[in-house]
Amino acid sequence: MPELPEVEATRQSFADKIAGSTVLCVRTGKPLRWPLACAPARLVGRQVLGVRRRGKYLLIDLDQGLLLVHLGMSGSLGFALHLPEPGPHDHFQIVTTRGTLRLHDPRRFGCVVYAESEASETVRKLLGKLGVEPLTDDFCASRFHAGLRRRQTAIKQVLLAGDLVVGVGNIYASEALFLAGIRPTVRAAKLSLPRATRLHAAIRDVLGRALAGGGSTLRNFSNANGESGHFQLEAMVYAREGQPCRVCAAPIRALRQGQRSSFYCPQCQKA
DNA sequence: AAAAGCCCCTGGATGC
């Protein structure tokens, strides 16, 4: 599940396999976060050109239109030549000439939305305010710092908001802030250029390593082939309240920010 | 424009 590394690992696990296929039939389950926005039958016969990612959205390009897929909190995709009978939490699937793609999402915070084109209102609404991709060269430290200086709220919240930089979810936000030695409550605007630069590097480091590990999250995750990440990335602070810091042994602390939990080491992240 | 809250939904863990 889904921060950027998991979404990207999911994309990589089925993009090449589904590309070039033709949609044979579509099945929908319970309603997801947003309606599909077209009659499922209209997708039949369309060709799948490829799969891209923007932030935590997957974009499945069709020869006419595209599907925006978001995994929400509990979603995962499966892709195989044959999948077992759909279960009660399988809420969308397309059978193609190369295999079946299925969204499994118990909490149904995820979505599959059809858009006529990338210029459509739907795409603009969902992707229009997304920030820069952290693993590309567009993510540069000085521009990151400049963006932070305009924000008066806590740095952790700015990372999660996704309008400055995308893909950093609740786990990796805490982890990146730890690596950078920055307390999650610090006002974004107060970060110096050197500290913002450290954070910039920490974000790339933690996301990059997680992706290299196959979307190794700290909990359960499996890509569209049902393979789990390597779990090579162990959390330094996330969900470790009261446990000793792996660097200095001070007890890790937890707090709530914007209805989400944050974790930090009071010793390694003094400010 | 930016920030803060609210809410969507189900399942698993915990506590009584």
Added chain:
DNA sequence: TGCATCCAGGGGCTTT
């Protein structure tokens, strides 16, 4: 064992 409560990796929308 049964039931209530709390918590969960996201993010769009509304209100301030």
